[in-house]
Amino acid sequence: MADVEAKITFLTTEEGGRNFPVYSGYRPAHLVKEDYLTTGTHHYYNKEKVELGETVLGTITFITPEAYPNTLWVGKRITIQEASHIVGYAEITKIFNETLLKKI
Template sequence: MADVEAIITFLESKDGGRSRNVFNGYRPNHLIKDDYLTTGVHHYYDMEEVVLGKSVYGTITFISPEAYPHCLWVGKIINIQEGSRIVGYAEITKIFNDLLIKEIVED
C-alpha cells in the first residue's frame, strides 16, 4: 500500500533533471529528512509515462518507513534524487501511513 499521495514534478534535462521521461514503477531516492535518503516506488494516476517538466498526481511507497517515523506533513516538499542529483520534487498532499505523520504543535 502507498505511504503518501503527492504532486510530483520532474525537472527538465536543461534544469539538471533526467534525460528521459519516467514511467510507473520508477524507484528514485527521496530526501525524506534533512539527513536521510530512502527509495520509493512511484505510481502515477491515469498515465504510464510522465513527461519531464510536468507535474502529476501519484503515490509513493517508501521502503522501511519505520526507520524515519513522524517526518512528513501535508504540504512538505521533498527532493526526488538519483544519487546526489535532484531530478524533481514531491509535494505531499495526503499521508496514508500514520507512522509517517509528524504532529505539528502550535503555540
C-alpha cells in the same frame, strides 16, 4: 500499500533533470528528512509515462518507513533524486501511513 500521495514534478534536462521521461514503477531516492535518503516506488494516477517538466499526482511507497517516523506532513516538499542528483520534487498531499505523520 502506498505511504503518501504527492504532487510530483520532474525537472527538465535544461533545469538539470533527467534525459528521459519516467514511467509508473520508477524507484528513485527521496530526501524525507535532512539527513535521510530513502527509496520509494512511484505510481502515477491515470498515466504510465511522465514527461520531463510535467507535474502529476500519484503515490509513493517508501521502503522501511519505520526508520524515519514523524517526518512528513501535508505540504512538505521532498526532493526526488538519483544518487545525489536532484531530478524533481514531490509535494505531499495526503499521508496514508500514520507512522510517517508529524504531529504539528
